[in-house]
Amino acid sequence: MRPKNFIVAIILASALSAGIFLAVRMNQPAEATTAFVLPAPSPLPDFSLLDQAGAPVTASTFRGHWNLVFFGFTHCPDICPATMQILAAARKALADEGHEPLPRIVLVSVDPQRDTPELMGRYVDYFGTGNLGVTGDLDELLTLTSALGIYFEKQADDGENYAVDHSAAVLVVNPDGAFHALFSGPHLVENYVHDLPIIMDSFVAEALAPLVAKDVVVTRPMPGMKMSAGYLSLTNNTDTPIRVTRVTSPQFGSVELHESTVEDGVARMRAIPELVVPAYGTATLERGGKHLMLMKPGGDSNDVSLNFYDGDQLLLSIAANYKAN
Secondary structure (H helix, E strand, O other): OOHHHHHHHHHHHHHHHHHHHHHHHHHOOOOOOOOEEEEEEEEOOOOOEEEOOOOEEOHHHHOOOOEEEEEEOOOOOOHHHHHHHHHHHHHHHHHHOOOOOOOEEEEEEOOOOOOOHHHHHHHHHOOOOOOEEEEOOHHHHHHHHHHHOOOEEEOOOOOOOOOEEEOOOEEEEOOOOEEEEEEOOOOOHHHHHHHHHHHHHHHHHHHOOOEEEEEEEEEOOOOOOOEEEEEEEEEEOOOOOEEEOEEEOOOEEEEEEEEEEEEOOEEEEEEOOOEEEOOOOEEEEOOOOEEEEEEEEOOOOOEEEEEEEEOOEEEEEEEEEEEOO
16 A cells, blocks of 8 residues: 555555544443432332421422422421422423423421411422422421431520421432432532433433332341342343343342242242333232342442343343342
């Protein structure tokens, strides 16, 4: 090859490589840069509180909406109104960009002693329409906050003039009514405008996948034991049944599909050859029924990966965290 042609070939090859690299980079899915997205969304616990109209608020209240949930109180002079204002500004910015659906802003009171439904209504309405204020019984509030890892503590009581220390995080609850992601402080409008569309679009894309896992629970091995159990639901979004014939995990030497039964007063647990997820249906692995038996754990990681196969065909890979038995 002549030197001139050789140089041209090098330039063309470099340009092609750069183009391929750029195309690959452009095709990579965007990632949230500030929010922490849970490996597996965590369903809200069973609780019963009240909204600003005095109507019941339960876990089902959060379904069908994207929710930005902040735990604060109306007598807070600084952090709470500032955070609510940031959430309102972020929601407006998303609306101005034409993003749909828009998240609902939810304030859950950590001061139910003073925050009546009527007061919550006036407060949340100040930051825009469509906001949800939640208050109610202290024990029910503790059920919710304990499950979500939210801290709050009432300070020394000086009559009606007291403060409440509380977590500053904003939780993202998805339309399935599950804790999906977390924004830690300090809160900035641009962080929500960037990350929320990515989180929401990713959720929609996952929901349209052929096989989707939800409500994943992997129990931590008991002291001295060499096995765990796995529970979850698998939803088939196709018109053909999906067979799961084996499951693997890098954190365990062996994973088997098992089924527990009780017949004539005798409890039995047996390995099963496959799990069939019906077309447009759901198969559930649950306590006392079909489940995963994970054996020979290795390492100290709190993370667990599960790979589902039909023969040698990989159907789905998911990540989860250990949960208490």
